[in-house]
Amino acid sequence: MKIIDVHTHPVFFGKGKTKPEVDQLVAYSKSLGIEKMVCLGDVLVHGPCPSAKELRAINEQTRQLLAWYPKFFIGFCYLNPTLGEKAIRGELDRCLAEGFQGIKLEIANNARDAVMTPLMRAAAAHDIPVLQHTWDTLGKPMRKTHSDPKDTCLLARRFPDVKIIMAHLYGFGLRGVLEAQDLPNLYIDTSSCLPFAGLIEYAVEKLGPERILYGSDIPIRELGQCIGRVTGSDIDESAKRKILYSNAHTFLNLA
Numbered sequence: 463m464k465i466i467d468v469h470t471h472p473v474f475f476g477k478g479k480t481k482p483e484v485d486q487l488v489a490y491s492k493s494l495g496i497e498k499m500v501c502l503g504d505v506l507v508h509g510p511c512p513s514a515k516e517l518r519a520i521n522e523q524t525r526q527l528l529a530w531y532p533k534f535f536i537g538f539c540y541l542n543p544t545l546g547e548k549a550i551r552g553e554l555d556r557c558l559a560e561g562f563q564g565i566k567l568e569i570a571n572n573a574r575d576a577v578m579t580p581l582m583r584a585a586a587a588h589d590i591p592v593l594q595h596t597w598d599t600l601g602k603p604m605r606k607t608h609s610d611p612k613d614t615c616l617l618a619r620r621f622p623d624v625k626i627i628m629a630h631l632y633g634f635g636l637r638g639v640l641e642a643q644d645l646p647n648l649y650i651d652t653s654s655c656l657p658f659a660g661l662i663e664y665a666v667e668k669l670g671p672e673r674i675l676y677g678s679d680i681p682i683r684e685l686g687q688c689i690g691r692v693t694g695s696d697i698d699e700s701a702k703r704k705i706l707y708s709n710a711h712t713f714l715n716l717a
């Protein structure tokens with residue numbers, strides 16, 4: 463089955479950045495049917511709230527991967543909304559000129575914070591998607607910077623013109639799936655955490671297969687296991703093909 467992986471970190475805490483390592487990752491991925499990977503960058507190498515200079519270095523690393531494998535990697539520009547509009551626009555414009563096709567957000571702030579507004583307006587103006595790290599953090603102090611599905615869904619509601627990927631189905635679980643209903647601009651990815659039986663089936667039942675995108679979160683997770691969550695689930699073949707490939711193909715305008 464053909465696969466597009468919308469959530470990867472080929473370089474992670476500095477590991478995996480040499481050409482032989484990248485060659486190996488691409489060859490192994492292709493052997494599993496993966497045609498393309500969205501590269502989100504080495505997002506935590508400088509801590510949760512990177513400076514403009516640190517962001518630039520991370521995005522430059524992604525640009526190197528795109529230069530080596532332009533048909534395989536798709537770059538998302540990693541940004542820190544707390545740095546303000548000028549810094550956001552500057553780094554985003556630089557990355558878009560290099561062929562990046564989306565924005566990645568991690569844990570610098572919560573998705574419901576006001577600092578998101580200039581970034582989301584820029585995403586809307588350029589018509590590019592935003593991938594937001596999301597986890598079940600309701601009632602936990604970490605929610606200050608780790609967005610809960612309530613926060614990411616609120617973001618999608620506030621900015622209906624921006625396509626948002628709420629990352630980590632296995633991190634936000636059943637409640638996140640329910641929060642994601644009735645938000646046509648919100649997609650979920652299947653990445654992260656340990657798999658458990660029935661969750662893909664539940665997401666397909668509640669959301670339909672069209673807003674579910676396959677993601678792995680490599681190298682934190684193993685590719686074969688992440689693919690198996692979808693291929694081994696009790697959904698029909700056409701839904702599997704949508705989740706693993708055609709939804710992302712449409713979402714990323716790859717036609």
Ligand SMILES: [Zn+2]
Pocket residue numbers: 469470471502679
């Ligand atoms: Zn990730």
